[in-house]
Amino acid sequence: MSPDSVELALREYKEVNAHLRANTAQFVNWFSFFLISNFAAAILYLAYGAPRQGWRGVALNYGVPVAVLLLHFLAFLGIIVFRRYIGAADRKLAELVAELGETRGSPVPLRFSRWMTHLMAAGFVISYFAWFTLLFVR
Amino acid sequence: MAGEKSIQTGVLRGLARRCPNCGKGRLLRGYLTVRSPCEVCGNDNANYPSDDLPPYLTVFLAGHVLIGLIVWTDSAYGPPLWLETAIYLPLTAVLCLALLPFLKGATIGICWATDVTRQSSAT
Numbered sequence: 643m644s645p646d647s648v649e650l651a652l653r654e655y656k657e658v659n660a661h662l663r664a665n666t667a668q669f670v671n672w673f674s675f676f677l678i679s680n681f682a683a684a685i686l687y688l689a690y691g692a693p694r695q696g697w698r699g700v701a702l703n704y705g706v707p708v709a710v711l712l713l714h715f716l717a718f719l720g721i722i723v724f725r726r727y728i729g730a731a732d733r734k735l736a737e738l739v740a741e742l743g744e745t746r747g748s749p750v751p752l753r754f755s756r757w758m759t760h761l762m763a764a765g766f767v768i769s770y771f772a773w774f775t776l777l778f779v780r
Numbered sequence: 781m782a783g784e785k786s787i788q789t790g791v792l793r794g795l796a797r798r799c800p801n802c803g804k805g806r807l808l809r810g811y812l813t814v815r816s817p818c819e820v821c822g823n824d825n826a827n828y829p830s831d832d833l834p835p836y837l838t839v840f841l842a843g844h845v846l847i848g849l850i851v852w853t854d855s856a857y858g859p860p861l862w863l864e865t866a867i868y869l870p871l872t873a874v875l876c877l878a879l880l881p882f883l884k885g886a887t888i889g890i891c892w893a894t895d896v897t898r899q900s901s902a903t
Contacts, residue, residue, distance in 0.1 A: 756832075763836060771843050778851040 648742065655738045662731045662750065669724050673762055676717055680710065680769045687776060707777045714770045721762050728755045787893040794889025795882050799823055801892060807885050814888070828891035829898050834884040841883070842875045 643651075691702055728750065736748035790800045799805035805820035816826035850868055853859060891897070 760832070767836070767839055767843070771847060774844070775847055775851065778848075778855075 651738050651741050658731055658734050677765045677769055684772050707773050710773045721759055725759050785893050787890055790889030790893035791886045794885035797885045800889040827897050828888045830884050830887040833887045837883040838876050838879045846872055
């Protein structure tokens with residue numbers, strides 16, 4: 643490998659690492675916010691969202707939970723995309739490490755990432771079914 | 781056989797717990813172990829990642845059925861809590877255990893149709 647190629651591979655390695663770190667932090671923050679605001683909203687809805695008459699009542703009783711449930715599908719899609727993104731970054735880093743002649747492999751903690759997304763999905767399931775139950779609770 | 785590759789075909793064959801590639805060979809050995817290679821066409825069905833999605837699909841489906849049932853019986857008949865627990869805890873377990881192999885098959889079918897393998901999805 644020429645010095646220029648090594649330089650390029652090293653720069654790419656750093657870029658992918660930085661990208662992964664920034665996006666992971668951003669996604670985890672966003673998901674935590676999503677989950678906490680969902681639980682807070684569920685508590686508020688349960689405490690103050692008393693059944694009302696007319697269109698306002700229908701919107702409050704069904705519209706709000708349905709809208710929140712639809713948001714959950716986007717969140718789940720986000721988890722899947724995030725997992726695939728981590729996988730892609732891992733493969734790219736492994737490729738670069740091999741290109742540089744090292745044998746250590748990718749530095750991405752795949753097992754940890756896997757458990758992290760499992761935890762996210764568990765929180766997602768609890769939040770989803772809490773809102774699904776609120777569809778029926780009057 | 782590869783020409784018929786579609787998500788619908790994969791899901792239907794998977795739900796029938798048949799090899800998604802040929803639709804003939806049995807997909808699972810025992811409860812959840814993937815039989816690989818397929819006894820009929822030789823397709824490597826263990827190469828499709830089906831470890832994580834089936835439990836989520838199971839919880840998702842079983843949750844909708846059970847929460848609907850629980851809320852309905854609770855509001856219609858108001859049974860005591862011990863009776864609800866005695867009925868719904870075993871029912872939840874049985875429903876989840878019953879759904880899991882079928883949804884594992886469906887997941888493998890989706891992966892087969894979309895060419896998702898363990899190598900292409902490292903996580």
